[in-house]
Amino acid sequence: AQSVTQLDSQVPVFEEAPVELRCNYSSSVSVYLFWYVQYPNQGLQLLLKYLSGSTLVKGINGFEAEFNKSQTSFHLRKPSVHISDTAEYFCAVRNYGGSQGNLIFGKGTKLSVKP
Amino acid sequence: DAGITQSPRHKVTETGTPVTLRCHQTENHRYMYWYRQDPGHGLRLIHYSYGVKDTDKGEVSDGYSVSRSKTEDFLLTLESATSSQTSVYFCAISSPSGNTIYFGEGSWLTVV
Numbered sequence: 001a002q003s004v005t006q007l008d009s010q011v012p013v014f015e016e017a018p019v020e021l022r023c024n025y026s027s028s029v030s031v032y033l034f035w036y037v038q039y040p041n042q043g044l045q046l047l048l049k050y051l052s053g054s055t056l057v058k059g060i061n062g063f064e065a066e067f068n069k070s071q072t073s074f075h076l077r078k079p080s081v082h083i084s085d086t087a088e089y090f091c092a093v094r095n096y097g098g099s100q101g102n103l104i105f106g107k108g109t110k111l112s113v114k115p
Numbered sequence: 116d117a118g119i120t121q122s123p124r125h126k127v128t129e130t131g132t133p134v135t136l137r138c139h140q141t142e143n144h145r146y147m148y149w150y151r152q153d154p155g156h157g158l159r160l161i162h163y164s165y166g167v168k169d170t171d172k173g174e175v176s177d178g179y180s181v182s183r184s185k186t187e188d189f190l191l192t193l194e195s196a197t198s199s200q201t202s203v204y205f206c207a208i209s210s211p212s213g214n215t216i217y218f219g220e221g222s223w224l225t226v227v
Contacts, residue, residue: 009155032214043205043218044158051214090157103148103216105157 002027004093006106014114015083021076021109023091030096033074034103035065038088047089050074061085086113118142119219121206127225134193136222138206140186146209147189148173148216149181151202158205164189196226 007022025031032051036044048059055067065076074091091106118141128134138147148163150173160173162181170181178200180192193200206219 034215036218041221043220046215046217049215103160105159107155107157 002031002093002095002102002104004091004104004106006089006091006109008109009107010110010112012112012114013081016080018079019077019081019085019111021089021091021111023074023076023106025072025074025091025093027072027093027095032094032096033065033067034092034094035059035063035074035076036090036092037061038090038108040087044090047076081111081113083113083115085111087111119206119208119217121204121219121222123222124220125223127227128196130197130226131195134196134224134226136191136204136206136224138189138191138219140189140206140208142208143186144208144211145186146213147183148207148209149179149189149191150205150207150218151175152205152221153202161191161204193224196224198226200224201226 003026005024013019034049035047037047038044047063048057050057050067058064063078065074067074088108088110090108092103094103120139122137146165149161150158152158159175161175161179162173164170164183167183182190204222207216209216
């Protein structure tokens with residue numbers, strides 16, 4: 001069975017500082033990986049995804065993530081955060097070739113950017 | 116934004132009453148999903164559909180039923196609502212490749 005672990009439930013950071021949100025997964029087969037962002041009282045918006053190819057994936061709003069197969073990780077990074085990045089971030093995984101219904105989410109990381 | 120509309124967006128209901136949440140899409144996508152979101156649990160799949168009248172259970176399907184009589188509509192029904200079903204419910208649809216899932220704005224349900 002697949003699982004996703006987001007190692008930090010909350011990450012406070014000052015504006016213009018770099019940030020890394022950590023995500024580890026477990027799966028016995030190849031996977032697709034995703035990061036979603038959720039602003040207060042809104043739905044989830046796709047930030048970026050890894051399907052295949054280059055392990056460094058660039059997404060919207062200046063975020064990027066690196067797929068590390070040996071460490072089964074997909075950490076999200078941004079070199080300089082803004083107040084507007086304050087939100088909850090979810091890592092998710094789906095088996096390569098698996099049912100489209102089987103998207104497994106982590107429990108989320110709340111990013112709080114302080115001035 | 117993917118064309119997904121959820122209704123109602125907010126509802127308060129009493130324990131034991133039936134509740135139906137509706138998800139409407141304008142994208143003509145085959146796959147549709149219902150998730151619930153609870154603090155400390157992230158999002159968990161309730162049911163999903165892979166076509167008209169084709170549905171399957173997800174991780175937390177007990178107490179819920181679904182129906183899909185048209186491609187564009189996916190209904191989630193709580194036959195007899197309980198306080199443990201107080202949650203935010205999200206509908207989602209897949210891109211044709213299945214590699215991206217798009218979410219609606221959510222339906223806040225409170226069972227008192």
